[in-house]
Amino acid sequence: MSSYIPTIGLEVHCELKSNSKNFSSSKNGEGVVNSNLSVVDIGYPGILPVVNKEAVRKSLMVALALNCEIVEKLSFDRKNYYYPDLPKGYQITQFANPIGINGYVIINVDGSERKITIHDTHLEEDTANMDHLETYSLIDYNRAGIPLLETVSDPCMHSSKEAIAYLETLRNIFLYLDASDAKADMGQIRVDINVSLQREDENKLGTRVEIKNINSFATVKEVIEVEIKRQQEILESGGKIEQETRRYDEVNKKTVFMRGKVDAIDYKYYREPNIPEIKITEEFIKKIKKDMPTLEYERKRKYINDYGISFIDAATLTKDKKLSDYFEDIISYGCQPKDTSNIIVGFLLGYLNKNDKGISSINIASKDFSDVIKMMTDGKISNKQLKDIFTKSLDEDKNILEIAKMTGNQISDRKQIREIIKEVFNDNSKIIEDYKNGKNVKGFIMGLIMKKTAGKVNPSLTNEILAEELEKL
Amino acid sequence: MITKDILKKLASNLMFEMEEEEYDTLEKEFAIFLKQMDLIAHIKDVDGVEPMTFPFELDINDHFLRSDVANNEINFDDMKVNVKDYEENKIKVPKVVE
Amino acid sequence: MTNKLIDEIRSSLDNGEIDSHMLFEEAVTKAKEYQKEYNCFVTILDEKQEENGNSILRGIPYALKDNISTKGILTTASSNILKDYIPLYDATVYKKLKEAGAVLMGKTTLDELAMGGTGTTCHTGIVRNPWDKRRMIGGSSAGSAACVALGIVPFSIGSDTGDSIRKPAAYGGVVGYKPTYGRVSRYGLFAFASSLDHVGVFARSVKDVCYVMDVIKGHDDKDMTSLVDHDGVYIDNINRSVCGKKLFYIKEAIDIDSNSGELKKIIDNFNTTIEKCRELGMIVEEVSFRKDLLEAIYPAYMCISCAEATSNNSNLTGIAFGNRVDGHSINDIMIKTRTKGFSELIKRRFVLGSYVLQKENQEKLFLNAGRIRRLIVDKMNELFKNYDGLIMPSIGEIAPFFDKDSDRLSDEYLILGNHLVIGNFGGFPSISIPSGFVDKMPVSVNITGRAREDALVLNIANKLEEVLGYRGLVKENE
Incomplete structure (x- = not known):
């Protein structure tokens, strides 16, 4: 046949x-x-x-x-x-x-x-x-x-x-x-x-x-x-x-x-x-060409080639021009495109979906959005904190920068972190004893540090400094 | 070769019917007309020119296009005077089968 | 007074001797009086409309050919399919005349859907020639020509697709003007052949034609083919000297070997006319024009006009308007409506038009006709580089008797019967004015000029009319 x-x-x-x-x-x-x-x-x-x-x-x-x-x-x-x-x-x-x-x-x-x-x-x-x-x-x-x-x-x-x-x-x-x-x-x-x-x-x-x-x-x-x-x-x-x-x-x-x-x-x-x-x-x-927006295909290529965004994420971002325009406006204020894409695709769209809302319901000014992303890229807040800030801003329809300020900066000063770690060591002598006896309590100690600082310490820095301090014991 | 059947089919595609005698007249008219058109086909230079669809060049460009402003002129009430059959403000015809 | 020229009527109106009501009544009375014999009108208005404009035409009655859209007033195109049709809008030409204060008194009879040249195919009966009731006045603007010839109104509006103003003007002893294509908006003119259709004027003097033209001409946003150029006020230019203007006539049309006494007299009249042109200082020369092209005019015209007409009349189905005949299915309705609504002549024309547009026939028929059109127009434009106008006898015969078989497509190539189409092919401004009498019937001369040069054509015609002596010619009947 x-x-x-x-x-x-x-x-x-x-x-x-x-x-x-x-x-x-x-x-x-x-x-x-x-x-x-x-x-x-x-x-x-x-x-x-x-x-x-x-x-x-x-x-x-x-x-x-x-x-x-x-x-x-x-x-x-x-x-x-x-x-x-x-x-x-x-x-x-x-x-x-x-x-x-x-x-x-x-x-x-x-x-x-x-x-x-x-x-x-x-x-x-x-x-x-x-x-x-x-x-x-x-x-x-x-x-x-x-x-x-x-x-x-x-x-x-x-x-x-x-x-x-x-x-x-x-x-x-x-x-x-x-x-x-x-x-x-x-x-x-x-x-x-x-x-x-x-x-x-x-x-x-x-x-x-x-x-x-x-x-x-x-x-x-x-x-x-x-x-x-x-x-x-x-x-x-x-x-x-x-x-x-x-x-x-x-x-x-x-x-x-x-x-x-x-x-x-x-x-x-x-x-x-x-x-x-x-x-x-x-x-x-001439005028028509001037008024023509960049199209989906060209935008996808740019996001992939110039911003290092994945194919799937680029496709998601460009499917709806409104979203793509928003994205481009946000990054025009200088924040990191990949970070921005991640938060949009990895979090924002999911949030909208769950709450049965559309892109036009987002009331976050592009510059504010960009500023908040920058805070994360600069290490001042964590990824989790970023998501929390967004959630709070969208849920309560409050200005995102104000919420970001309230949440406070991430602690990334090495001296400050060392101080905090030493404080935790002092307050938890039994755990230190356990450590000296060979027990694997590093993760537990990290947890204590996080609890003490309400999650504000920069995790990777803290990890590094904690390892140093533990060595000294 | 024009036959009555061809003429009848043409009339049918034009949505009308003609009397039998009219087809005889039409056949004769076609014979004369086609003879004349055949002579035209042999006229010197005919092949070398583009057919003319406007009497002369009007030289207009996109500036002459109409501005996109909406303006409704009439509605069904106005149309009624010439409509034989209607219902719910729409023209009524026997069911159209696709 | 309606049988006078516009200047005189205007004068009497302005000095209070008469008023527009009296004029309207006079026109309507005469119209009704002549209606049975001559059948000029499909509709005679019974009430005078308000006149709000302020031009030379204010208060002056006129008639419109019944293929021109008049809101709220029956417009039939003299076809059964539209016998009860009331338009929802005004044609631009009608709107302009209203704004000028002119007074519509009636809608005139025409050959059905403007597709004819005898004035005998109107759904309300034939139109008779005011000069001789046994003869036709030609068409398709039969009623518009007749009502001016009879002195019912000083001017009327007609349409010209192949000669439909100029031929009845010639047979009826009046002035008939077809302007440059697009000079007068076609918006509201029931389309016959869109690339050949023109709206034009009947009057009893060239000056009166100019008065009307100055009102109705001009660009219209509703008609993409209407001309944008401002070519001045015609009335200001009609008395310029025409000394030195050059005209030509077609050798092959005048050099005819014929036994017809009538034709010989018409040619004699023409020769006298061109002598008068020379006396005015114009140069008139004989020019040879390819005979094969001249003989191709009529079939090419039939091809193009029937094809366009078939398409233009596809809206006549009885669905949204028109004399709908009931049926058991939608196709049945359309077929019955069109079968009953169109005369047999129209149907034959549509079949021809449909045939030439068929995919397999277009090249050899419709498109070849378009090529002939271009060859003829190109030749004319070449001649117009050296000449200001073509002058010819309008037609090679006086108004025929009714029993002549003139609507069947015939085999005779009478150049003099077909040259007027050249004016439609190229959109050239073209005017026919009375030039004398042969066997007691009016004969006419035609001047056709370069496209857009309406002012010049009207100027030449006016000067010629002056020396021909038929200005104001009107047929009064007791």
């Missing part, structure tokens, strides 16, 4: 954040049914589209983040077909000249990096929303015309794992750029999946099947696996895969036939005559 290699391509539709829609001024956002409307959205006779600058700006930003070649002149095309959620009877999209082409992202799967190439990313508009009831459907046009950025990958992924890694990387780019909230449960990010199978010994791709409109990443994983299995079964039984479009039946966990190649719709793409070519100025691109 031959082995099959699956190939997957993904088309991701992401709703962009903006105040108004892509080709009209009506609101892009929450609203009462059929209220975020302009005559343009309904496709009444005589209306004309006017392109939204912010949608273009965000699209260019995403295209740059995807390492695409940017188009010199922006143009749009019509995709013509009839469907009740498409008021004009055509969608304004980009067919001939997508805003960005030949890009890539780097994904990480099980520790190894892979480049996933992107065919193009193009700007278009979303359709209206339909509610399907028993015998009728209801149409709400609030969504009609919202800017949608579609990113088409090359068919170069070979497992559902790669596909999900790609989707998460892509989604995070949108979040980092604040280009979209990309909430799958609100339909803001939707995926069309293309799957084909080829035998190991074949050198060309198999026939691809498209599964449309998947609304969650978990479902994407399911669909890929189900479809691979379906195609495998057909091929193994000697059958042939037909090029077709399918949809996913979530209840029965199967992909279902929608239309075949013969019924494939000819969209009759042609240039949108109401939107002239728009030259993208260097000025515009």
Whole structure:
């Protein structure tokens, strides 16, 4: 039985954040049914589209983040077909000249990096929303015309794992750029999946099947696996895969036939005559590049290479831009990045998780955070003390520096420590006797010292000096 | 070669039906039209130029794009006058099967 | 008074001889009187709207072609599919005229969806030529041309995609102006072929056209294809001397070997007209234009316009608006609505338009038509380096009788019947003005100039109109 290699391509539709829609001024956002409307959205006779600058700006930003070649002149095309959620009877999209082409992202799967190439990313508009009831459907046009950025990958992924890694990387780019909230449960990010199978010994791709409109990443994983299995079964039984479009039946966990190649719709793409070519100025691109934050991938590399932070910790820190920004702000005040990372990843996130809170609930100023870390790095407080300070500050919502001051400095003066040790020796003559008799009481004596100083002595120094003093006995 | 079946399929994809006699008229029109277009295909220089989609260059750049300011113009109450069937402030149609 | 020119009407309004109510009533009365015979209107307003503007057009009644969006007022594009459609917004041209104080008195009949050239495909019936009821006035802006020809209003607004203002102007003995593409905003003009559509003016003198143009032109934020350049006030420039201006006409169109007596008379009239141009100090020369390109105009135009029209009218499904016919499924509704709502002619045009846009046909059909368009426009621009305008007879015939089969796509290449499309291909400003009579029917001359040079075209036309002697021509009927 031959082995099959699956190939997957993904088309991701992401709703962009903006105040108004892509080709009209009506609101892009929450609203009462059929209220975020302009005559343009309904496709009444005589209306004309006017392109939204912010949608273009965000699209260019995403295209740059995807390492695409940017188009010199922006143009749009019509995709013509009839469907009740498409008021004009055509969608304004980009067919001939997508805003960005030949890009890539780097994904990480099980520790190894892979480049996933992107065919193009193009700007278009979303359709209206339909509610399907028993015998009728209801149409709400609030969504009609919202800017949608579609990113088409090359068919170069070979497992559902790669596909999900790609989707998460892509989604995070949108979040980092604040280009979209990309909430799958609100339909803001939707995926069309293309799957084909080829035998190991074949050198060309198999026939691809498209599964449309998947609304969650978990479902994407399911669909890929189900479809691979379906195609495998057909091929193994000697059958042939037909090029077709399918949809996913979530209840029965199967992909279902929608239309075949013969019924494939000819969209009759042609240039949108109401939107002239728009030259993208260097000025515009310069400003966009200037405003672009460093992305997840670059930040991870920096944390690993420059700060010596572990891969896993770097991934954790950069998963959410808010956290990464906070981290970078903190270390900008001069504290040790690795120490900072340790306290964040090793303690802070756990604390937040346990208390069901989010990063935005943290009320600690970056400089204060940095100062407290410095206290630990300088040996003035111990790691345990650090954690206690944080806990108290977060629990009681009190200023961390004040709490740090109250907790007091760690005792790291050698003379002072020696004095304390001598005091402990004097106060505990029986234990000293035990020691002289060969009993292993060093740990116990350490405990006494800690108790006496409420844990404030620097542990490693104390250990060293204690050993010296014990020698002298 | 244009056949009536091709014309019928085109009409069907355009979401309408035509009378039988109209297809006869249409066939004749197509014959003339395609003959004319065939002559065009042989015109000197035709291959060497880009198709024209705008009457002239408008020379616009991103400064001319619309500022992202939200402004709702109409709501369902306004739409009602032209809507035949609605419920809960949404347009009602027979159930759409994907 | 509505059959007078704007200066005279303005004067009477300003000195209190008449007021805008009287004018409105006069226009409406005449409109109703002529309605049965000529069918100029789809809607005649019964109440005068308030006029709040303050321009030369204040208080003056006018009509709009019924494919221009007027909020709250029925707008049908003379198609059954929109027979009850009430727009929710105003077209920019309408908004500007309102702000100027002009008074809308009616919406005029057109060929269905503006896709026709005879004035016979309106859902409310045919439009008859005021000069001879047995003849058509052409189209698609049939009603807009007729109501000006009849003196119902001093001006009206039409649209021109292939010749839809200039042809009915020619057949109807009035002035018809198609400005440079984008000079007047298309926002609110029901789209036929977006890259060819223009909003324009009918009036009985070039000066009156200028008064209206000065109000309606200008950049519109709602139309990305509208022009940004400020090209001055037209009325200030129409009397400049045209001495030394150079015009050309197309040899292949005029050098025709024809047996038609009518055509010979039209050519004679044209020759007289160009003599008058020379008397004004203009240079008029004959230029040869590739015949193969000229003969390609009509099929290329059919290709582009039908393709664009098919797409532009895909919104007419009865779902959110339009004359919805009930059905058992959503597709059934769309099919029944469109089958009933469109005439057979329109459907044939859509099928053609759809065919040329198909993936496998685009290269040889739609895109080749676009290439022809470029070759023609490039040739014109080359000629415009040496000439200020193209002057031609507007049409090679007088208004035809009704029984002629002119909406079936025919095989005849009459250059004189198709050259006006050049103005749409290149967005060139183009005006048709009455130049005489042949067999008791008006004939017309057309001047087409460089893109954006509306002022010059209007200037030349005005000076020519002066010496031709048909300024203010109106057909009064008892």
